[in-house]
Amino acid sequence: MRSMWRTTRQLLTLAWHTDRRRLLVATGLLSAGYLATPLVALVLGSFVDDVLGGRATPAITGGVLLAALIMAELMCAHFAHLSYFELGELMDDALRQRLFTCVGTGTPLENQEQPEFADLLHLVQRGIGRTRSSVEAILEFGGLLLTLALSVPLLFTLDPLLGLLPLLAVVLVEANRLARNTIDTAQRAAARDDRLADHFLWLVSRPESAMELRLLGLTDEVVARHGTAWDRASRRLVRGERRAALLRCAGQLLFVTGYLGALVLVVRRVGGGTATVGDLLVALVLGIAIANRMGVVSGLLTVLREVGTTLDRLRALEDPRPAPRRPAAPAPTAAAEAIELRKVSFHYPGSSTPALRDIDLTIPVGSVVALIGENGAGKSTLSKLLCGLYQPTEGQVAYRGTEITADWLAQVSCLFQDFARFELTLAESVGLGRLPADGVPGADEPALLRALRRADGLDIPRSLPDGLASVVGRSYDEGTELSGGQWQKVALARAFLREDVSLLVLDEPAASLDPRAEHALLTTFRDATAHAGITVLVTHRLSTVSLADLIVVLSEGTVAELGSHDELIGAGGLYADLYRTQHRAYR
Ligand SMILES: Nc1ncnc2c1ncn2[C@@H]1O[C@H](COP(=O)(O)OP(=O)(O)OP(=O)(O)O)[C@@H](O)[C@H]1O
Secondary structure, rough: OOOHHHHHHHHHHHHHHHHHHHHHHHHHHHHHHHHHHHHHHHHHHHHHHHHHHOOHHHHHHHHHHHHHHHHHHHHHHHHHHHHHHHHHHHHHHHHHHHHHHHHHHHOHHHHHHHHHHHHHHHHHHHHHHHHHHHHHHHHHHHHHHHHHHHHHHHHHHOOOHHHHHHHHHHHHHHHHHHHHHHHHHHHHHHHHHHHHHHHHHHHHHOHHHHHHHHHOOOOOHHHHHHHHHHHHHHHHHHHHHHHHHHHHHHHHHHHHHHHHHHHHHHHHHHHHHHHHHHHHHHHHHHHHHHHHHHHHEEEEHHHHHHHHHHHOOOOOOOOOOOOOOOOOOOOOOOOOOOOEEEEEEEEEOOOOOOEEEEEEEEEEEEOEEEEEEHHHHHHHHHHHHHHOOOOEEEEEEEEEOOOOHHHHHEEEEEEOOOOOOOEHHHHHHHHOOOOOOOOOOOOOOOHHHHHHHHHHOOHHHOOOOHHHHEEEOOOOOOOOOOHHHHHHHHHHHHHEEEEEEEEEEOOOOOOOHHHHHHHHHHHHHHHHHHHOEEEEEEEOOOHHHOOOOOEEEEEOEEEEEEHHHHHHHHOOOHHHHHHHHHHHHHH
């Protein structure tokens, strides 16, 4: 119950900050509608008694008043509904903004990559839609309290036992609470399979993966797996829903039995002459109004509980587990003109083996550094630590003697292996690399062309119907699809758009480039260093690596070798071995 009040408080605060005018209008209209209900019962009772007693004038007055009250009740309910519906939409939007902010910037990247985070995100995305009905739930609940406050004294005057009728509602609400818990548990248990089913559907519906699936004849297999995951999730949900329905049914049965008992009580009093037919009608109307409202409210309270759970989950996404305390690392040498890593280790959350262990590394400002190593050696992890996207679990990363913080991201530019394909105009797709003060990406044409030239991508706008203004990608009718290498050049140009950064990280920048483009890229590396303080290149192409000032060879999360190309070839270790193997393969 306490969590219900907490949810109510949170939602009312959100509603107040979102649109207080609509909140006040909806509250006023609903309250007026609820006030009308006991009045309708009272006027109806005396109207029937007047008709039966042959009192014409009071009966006519009562009839007119009754019609006016019923009209007012209906109108208030109708216009209140409009107000809280619109308010619900706005609150839904406000919560989605919170979710986007938290996923887009608030959550540490290493947490975001975990399946638990994905499950929680999936549940929150599905649950947020229910917010719309939550304002209605709160206002209806408030209205119910108002109806009870006015109806209970009236029922009590008819018969003290009738005054206890609303207590039965507690059984109804408790049964609904238990039912909701059962559904919650089922939803949590089904989330992983639900997400898996979505993933299979996504694989079949995306052109990139659908092509590979067709070629390999795997479409049926993926569809079958979708069906299996979907069935597993549905079975869990259906089991939960059935148990919940039984619980709700039991609660409603108890309530209806009590209500019928109360009516029998009044009928007997009418028979005994201690109550009038009008009294019976008052009890009947109030009883039905309370029962109806209880039914509506207990259903809506279920919504309120769901929204409460969604808000708790959203908060859990917004406040990830605190990062483990790191033992103090040796202080970096005073204001070295370098990025320094001191005893840096990194564990992915939930992983027992470290991806990086005890890395000590100094990367001087002005250098081009190559990170190489076999698959899984830790190159991408290290590059993300250098960018400040991951926080070391132990040790320290410092730039010019100061440990890097969240502000460091503003001094970094990167191209990752799984770069984004922004299906916008070419100018915007590149321009997103540096948002200008006016917030309009891609307006600075000379800068865009400079970045495209450095990425060897000047041919792209030339080949498009409207040059920089052309939409790239085929998600929209007017868009032109780019080749894999062209998309990579666009992403590279986006990285180059941030000029004068302290760190430029390029993770496999030549993966999709043809030999001529790769050669052009290599010759611009020196140029890149003139713009960026430090360039870090992650690659398996050792022809590119030989140009670097410093080569860092990673193996199983540690630095295995360090030096220039000539030094490492001379040393005859892992680098020399990899270099010779690749050289032989491409001869
Ligand atoms: N998001 C993640 N969650 C858990 N473990 C991860 C995650 N990403 C990478 N790892 C693990 O961390 C280790 C280092 O991975 P990383 O991607 O840094 O290697 P890499 O050298 O870049 O490999 P590649 O050459 O294949 O790109 C691997 O054992 C990998 O399984």
